[in-house]
Amino acid sequence: MVDAKAIHGLGLFLEHEAGLGSKGYMGANQSVPAATLTKVILNREAFDDLGEFDTSTYRFTIQNTGRYLINANALFYQVADQKRIEFLVRKVLDGTFAELLNPVNHISGTQDWSGICASTVLALSAGDKLELWVYHNDSVARLCCGGGVESYTFMSVVRLK
Secondary structure, three states, X not given: OOOHXXXXXXXXXXXXXXXXXXXXXXXXXXXXXXXXXXXXXXXXXXXEOOOOEEOOOOEEEOOOOEEEEEEEEEEEXXXXXXXXXXXXXXXXXXXXXXXXXXXXXXXXXXXXXXXXXXXXXXXXXXXXXXXXXXXXXXXXOEEEOOOOOOOOOEEEEEEOO
């Protein structure tokens, strides 16, 4: 049997100790050159509970050491058949990067819209800086879609503990 006070206590814990974070998304479409790793212009925020997201650098800076749920999505327009799209969530180090999340989607057939999404839980330290980058191997520049719609291309960082 589950104790009602325990459930209430858990709800208060989750409300006060977890679930704080931020979400950045694109305010407009972004042209991504062929076969070029490109930093995504996440210049709008849906929420930013801890002041971790900067719309001018398109970067999340972790304020508190702990475990974080990272969610990201990238939506491309008209990538050709048999090509690939991908994104990277990168931790910025001193002049270098560490790839934390790198999903790949191989395009099959002709499609107007091709998307890729992924999530993971990571242990991060205060001061860690995260960015979203995209890539495609089509022969010409393609659009990474934003258009001010927060569900198209975005990244969210939510503290779990």
